[in-house]
Amino acid sequence: MAVFAVTYVYAPDPARLDAFRPEHRAFLGALHDAGSVVVSGPLPAADGVGGALLIVEAPDADAAAALLDDDPFRREGLVAERVVRAWVPVIGSLGR
Template sequence: MPTFVVTYTYSPDSERLDTVRPEHRAFLGALHDAGSVVVSGPLPPTAEAAAGALIVLEADDADAAVGLLDDDPFRREGLVTDLVVREWVPVIGSLNR
């Protein structure tokens, strides 16, 4: 099955992000348990980029990858200001350590 990388850019509303984060993590955890999410985690802010997240998942195509994340509480609450999805074809290494 194809692998996709999804990046989120978060809203600057850190208080709301903190409030919704447990539900967001439970949602992604359930997708991981179901075998769709391979790995995910936050992208800390830098001088050039706002805080966000990187989510690696397996899906039939890019639309299905985004569809898996439709019910993410962060998206539902408007806390994701930008979402980018790209197919990823790893050729060296493994996420399994």
């Protein structure tokens, strides 16, 4: 399995982000339990725009993106931008 760093930039809609956050976290938690999402968490807002970093294991970038297609934040139009990039950890470990 390859490792991918996925970044989200959130839409500037704090009320809707708050409303869907429990469902979003449950979705990612299930992917974590299944072994696909290694770790995820928010990126602090810069200039009022927040986001997230997700480290995902998948066969390729398309599969990594497909894993996250049903994320409630994405479904609700709250992910303004998503970037999937291969990531090659060199120092440290992912705690597996």
